[in-house]
Amino acid sequence: MDKNSIWGLVIIGAILLGYTYLTKPSDEEIKAMKTRDSIASVERLRDEKLEAARIEGLKKQYAEQKEDTVALQKTYGAFAGAVQQKEEIITLENKLVKLSINTLGGKIANVELKDYKTHDAKKLMLWGEKNSKFGLTFYAENKALNTQDLFFVPVKALKTVDASTAEQVVSMRLSAGEGKYIEYKYTLEPDSYKVGFDINVVGMQDVISLNQRDLTFNWAADIPSKEKGRKFENQYTALYYKFFEDDVESLSASGEKEESVSTKVKWIGFKQQFFSSVLIADEAFKGIEFKSVDMEETSPILKNFSAAISLPYQGSQLENYPMSFYFGPNKYKTLREYGKDIELHSLVDLGWKMFAWVNKWFVIPIFNFLEKYIMNYGIIILILTIVIKLILAPLTYKSYMSTAKMKVLKPQIDEINERIPKDKAMERQQATMALYKKAGVNPMGGCLPMVVQFPILIALFRFFPSSIELRQKSFLWATDLSSYDSIVSLPWDIPWYGDHVSLFCLLMAATNLIYTRMNSQMQTSQQMPGMQTMMYMMPLMFLFWFNNYASGLSYYYFIATLFTVVQTWAIRKYLVDDEKVLAMLEANKKKPVKKSKFQQRLEDAAKQKGFKAPKK
Template identity: 80%
Template sequence: MDKKSILGLVIIGVILIGYSYLTKPSDKEIEAINTRDSIAKVERLKKDQQEALRIEKLKEEYSEAKKDSTISKATYGAFSKTVDQKEEIITLENDLVKINLNTLGGRISSVELKKFQTHDSLPLILWKEKNSKFGLTFYSENKAMNTQDLVFASMDKQVSVDATSSQKVVSLRLYAGENKYIEYKYTLAPDSYMVDFNVSIVGMQDVISRNSNFVTFNWKADIPGQEKGRKFENQYTALYYKFFEDDVENLSAGGDVEKELNTKVKWIAFKQQFFSSVLIAETPFKGIKLKSSTMDETSPILKDFSAEISLPYQGNNMENYPMKFYFGPNKYTTLKKYGKDIELQSLVNLGWKIFSWVNKWFVIPIFGFLEKYISNYGIIILILTIIIKLLLAPLTYKSYMSTAKMKVLKPQIDEINERIPKDKAMERQQATMALYKKAGVNPMGGCLPMVVQFPFLIALFRFFPASIELRQKSFLWATDLSSYDSIAHLPWHIPFYGDHVSLFCLLMAATNLVYTRMNSQMQTSSQMPGMQSMMYLMPLMFLFWFNNYAAGLSYYYFIATLFTVVQTWAIRKYLVDDKKVLAMLNAAKKKPVKKSKFQQRIEDAAKQKGYKGLKK
């Protein structure tokens, strides 16, 4: 690296440090920010308190309604007798999930994944009762009714078990009279994250307004933070949906977004970085309003998701809406088990389709195989890296050979540039290409191997942050390979960098710097001297890009680049000698230039045309 490049890097470093110092907020600004955040926190707390007061008020109304049947009838109409029902919590669980059902609303009030914990070792709750809404809304006797405000009767005093399948079943009914009710039926199979959810409306044609052609199912949940890196987790937390027999899409993960869907939808997912709550329709939904809101950074809640789904109502004696809920991890192999037609595995972001095949058919199978025999995920990543680099080794060798050929030809190219003036650029180019052709060198020969390796680079960039297998798995100093590793916390926040130092990120940048140095020694052209400075800037940029990324990703790039450095050094020292390469090219010059089939056809056509002209 020359003095100008070093000076440039130093100036950039000074600018970054100076920028971070100059843009550091003053004490007054910090106080204002804290005040603003406190206000937002108070408003959020106030909202939660208002919801809690609303629920308490409903309970008081139920109590008062028991004493005054007139008020009860006016308020709840055909459902007035439900106020006599006692609110209960019923637990439906297997070895994987624990689901609490509240007879107030007949709703799923909370879901716990029993095999997982939050980053601070607390039970992993997908959503809690006070942070969720769940129920049907419709009109009855010119009044808007919401099942969430009414008490269902438990048809089983305890969870029943289907003797033929060992499935656990809970049936809850909201009565509006004899043989008139809304039923929620929940069925949980052993060792499954899937819950069958069936809604039945029976004998309600005289209760639900006759001009109603739909009832609305409302589902809303505040999504809490579960992982160490809030900013990174926020990027992967979004509201997803799958069109019927079509692609999976999602609302933007940033800001507040609303969207109406009038085409058929197979499922709706409240997706977190590593876990999801998915509502799946047996008969595709149609007529949906989705909303996603991002919470303040001081809130324990990341996003607020809601879905309003119109369910067709025809006024029949029996209306049935079979659905399913998936509450579980975003693990590709687990999601895939629930059927190709559902395509829940699309919740795992494996990158663009042109690259995702690398993860689906190569990385995930190898990763899964190694998991069976190795418990240390740092070692698994190391072995995976070695396998990939060995498979790509022939391409690495070919790329290096192409670069070596260009290097030994550089003196001859310089001679052409000296012999032909700059103003004859076309003549220069033709002479250079003639030299390449005579020596049998393809100037683009080093690019094709890099293009082949590119899908692996991009695919793994997506695989590691989305891989739940790495979640809370430690290796060396990294306590969680799915989040950033930190060896030091900074006293201030550096823009685009953060407030911590990731050692794996530093090692990755250092090995990239070494590799850049090795490549610069093979440089064959001096026409763009500024490009070398740009190449040295890339490792510095990696420090900013990857400092907050998953430690597993930085570790993989570090190992992969280190392996490439060793490969390049070994090829240069033991396999490729510049003198032998030059001798090989000089020998190739003496051989007649072999024409391509296309070029031969052009010449034959030209000769044939000339022959016909002479005949005339």
């Protein structure tokens, strides 16, 4: 190494020493560095502890999961894997209905009818998911299980781009191991209220208890209020069922009712005023426990319906239970199309059988015909009323003529009553009847029109509140012809009357009062004490009976009574003259009295027994 090299190294060393001296940290910086080092040391220690805690937590969680798995295995056996899963909603939808199917229980969570709304313009759901039951109960490994507590898996779901033109299918399976499952298969047809429903039990002979002879299918639901008039909606909401090849029955629409049916049943219907959910067996159900519970008036729920259905189980490789649902309106024509042979149309309350024929063969066909040409149901009811009154016009005329004949004979009847004392009531009656017979008057002639009209009145009394055609259809001031109309809301609820004033009901009562007045002027004899007052009390009673009833019915009774008043006035003014009627009766008196065949037979029988006919 030469001299220059040595000086170079010395200079470099001096530079390094100088740089080190000049760049050394101050006391404050050294203190800060020591602080940072301490913090880093604490953070490393904390991270180590957290990591240790995390590892310990994972170990504990694993142990708990293992313990839970053992507990689930112990509780649910082969179905343990169907407990802790995530809920999912599968939707089936066409133009008419929308079904929401929950993977929890594989059940129909709710059904929306797309063409209808509630009275307050909300979506119309036949039932809500809460407080509804839908599933099988059975014993497996000596434990009672309910499928609605377990998760199903949608293994097959077919849905085209245009769901309205193709059949939709979803298959929900509850697995119990390889090749072992319970399946709910739902099939929604296009443009249909019908939903196919099949229960398939596959390979479960080693899972379900060997001594199990029946599986129980539980179906229950809360029925929410959907209409404006809760009172009559509740009255027309009931649980119906049809015996196999026999009559349709129902549980009482009020209170709490239970019934056990061991004979075959074709279908079960949770019927509301205008809509129904019906479970229909392909063959028949056998062994059902029914229950219907009324809810409080303040509850948004009307009733709770439930049906526990026994399904025979043979322990085979495949057990199949085919059935179907109808979710739709209580429209007579629609129900006949879906189940004429099984009497689904019985869900439409048309009244007792002896009166229902009037609605089936007369009122409904007229309604269906007029619907094709007229959109306003108030006009349809008006035309229906006119048609009915015109058909009955000959009877109305005959009834008035009978009353007129008795009216013109009243002076002669009064003469009989003056001539024969009151204590000889039988003699009075015989003399009066002899006068009627001689004059050719039938005192019961005025009753025939009432006998004919009575089935029509009763039939329409049941038709209007049940007619979905009138639901939410407005006319004049009435916003819903299937419910009450209201022109004034009262600040309080009057017992038996309500909290509103129905104008159609007022008009109906007023026309009945006028008609009662017209009839009282035609009376031929003194009425029983209080009868006159009772006749005038009837219109007042109508105010209480019909104030909460369907405005369509009050409107019909108003128009019908008004038409009758006009008919009676016209007949009295233009067609019937009292003097001519009296002259005709006096002419009848001169004719020989003809005995009826029945009267002749009575007299012949009396002669054979040694009795003589009374002298005339």
